[in-house]
Amino acid sequence: METEIKRKRVLSGIQPSGVFTLGNYIGAVRNWNELQDSCDCLFMVANMHTITVRQTPAVLRENTYRAFANLLAAGLDPQKSVLFVQSQVPAHTELCWILDCYTMFGELSRMTQFKDKSAKNADNINAGLFTYPVLMAADILLYGADAVPVGVDQKQHVELARDIANRFNGVYGNVFTVPEPLIAKTGAKIMSLSEPQYKMSKSDPNPNSFIAVSDTPDDILRKFKRAVTDSEATVKRGEGRHGINNLIEIYSIAAGTTPEETENRFDGKGYGEFKVACAEAVIEMLRPFREKTDDLMKNRDYLDGLFRQGAETASRIAERVLSKVCKKTGIIR
Numbered sequence: 086m087e088t089e090i091k092r093k094r095v096l097s098g099i100q101p102s103g104v105f106t107l108g109n110y111i112g113a114v115r116n117w118n119e120l121q122d123s124c125d126c127l128f129m130v131a132n133m134h135t136i137t138v139r140q141t142p143a144v145l146r147e148n149t150y151r152a153f154a155n156l157l158a159a160g161l162d163p164q165k166s167v168l169f170v171q172s173q174v175p176a177h178t179e180l181c182w183i184l185d186c187y188t189m190f191g192e193l194s195r196m197t198q199f200k201d202k203s204a205k206n207a208d209n210i211n212a213g214l215f216t217y218p219v220l221m222a223a224d225i226l227l228y229g230a231d232a233v234p235v236g237v238d239q240k241q242h243v244e245l246a247r248d249i250a251n252r253f254n255g256v257y258g259n260v261f262t263v264p265e266p267l268i269a270k271t272g273a274k275i276m277s278l279s280e281p282q283y284k285m286s287k288s289d290p291n292p293n294s295f296i297a298v299s300d301t302p303d304d305i306l307r308k309f310k311r312a313v314t315d316s317e318a319t320v321k322r323g324e325g326r327h328g329i330n331n332l333i334e335i336y337s338i339a340a341g342t343t344p345e346e347t348e349n350r351f352d353g354k355g356y357g358e359f360k361v362a363c364a365e366a367v368i369e370m371l372r373p374f375r376e377k378t379d380d381l382m383k384n385r386d387y388l389d390g391l392f393r394q395g396a397e398t399a400s401r402i403a404e405r406v407l408s409k410v411c412k413k414t415g416i417i418r
């Protein structure tokens with residue numbers, strides 16, 4: 086007897102809020118590539134999320150193209166996965182409004198990213214920053230995603246999407262698939278190079294805090310040399326040793342070793358030598374990715390064609406869930 090095994094549906098996204106960092110590459114897009122053959126994948130450039138923080142329009146447009154090119158350069162294949170730009174599928178914002186009405190103020194107030202981002206943007210604590218996780222829930226639930234690959238920082242948002250889905254299903258029956266976060270075993274939280282107790286972020290105003298995937302080899306070397314460590318001067322992981330723990334993790338991923346092998350390889354060696362080795366490993370890991378992105382950015386027509394193709398397929402899939410939700414809630418379309 087033939088048994089049909091349903092492939093898992095996976096959705097994830099990334100904001101074009103700047104040039105991707107090493108954290109975004111290691112913690113997100115690199116892992117997405119591996120999922121393409123075993124799952125039905127959708128990956129989007131989440132540009133609607135990005136305007137929760139003020140953007141320069143021309144820069145946002147450019148970063149949206151660049152983010153899409155980055156996804157392709159990381160190996161995501163439009164023949165295998167649906168790749169699209171969030172703003173080109175209006176169903177996301179339509180569902181978001183409906184889900185806003187099924188999300189509690191108290192739940193959103195507990196989101197740590199809201200607290201962090203509102204502290205960083207004290208002059209612009211807008212409603213979008215507050216309801217960001219509801220748009221993220223809409224992104225996920227619209228496609229019936231079973232799994233959402235994210236870094237540790239986004240786990241709380243996926244949990245909220247689960248709560249919203251369960252609440253809605255409790256009232257209307259099984260409309261939404263309840264998603265699971267999928268957290269990678271390594272690299273799920275790459276830390277800032279200048280303040281290693283905080284995560285590396287592409288919108289950090291200090292460019293020395295992150296490696297951008299577009300950085301030149303010289304920039305990468307300089308930033309690693311300046312990376313904050315501690316006064317112990319041993320390449321060994323330890324409680325509270327945020328800086329060196331982070332560098333060991335980055336080196337191990339870039340050089341393809343385990344953290345133990347990294348510690349053994351640099352036993353008795355100083356930070357100076359280790360930092361140069363980190364830079365060299367990262368330069369080599371990012372080189373093909375950077376070159377491919379640069380090539381793709383020269384071909385906007387090609388990218389525009391893929392934008393259209395992705396938006397059409399994503400809209401078709403999204404329509405099924407959105408029409409069901411509208412029917413259940415009595416919204417005439």
Ligand code: AQP
Nearest residue numbers: 099100102108112113235236273274275285286287288
């Ligand atoms: N430092 C990180 N380490 C591991 N994974 C990370 N991610 C982000 N930073 C790290 C993962 O990258 C994916 C896309 O993230 P995002 O663009 O949606 O937003 P974010 O998490 O807010 O990323 P940034 O770089 O910190 O952006 P800004 O500065 O705009 O806030 C997610 O899967 C995320 O977990």
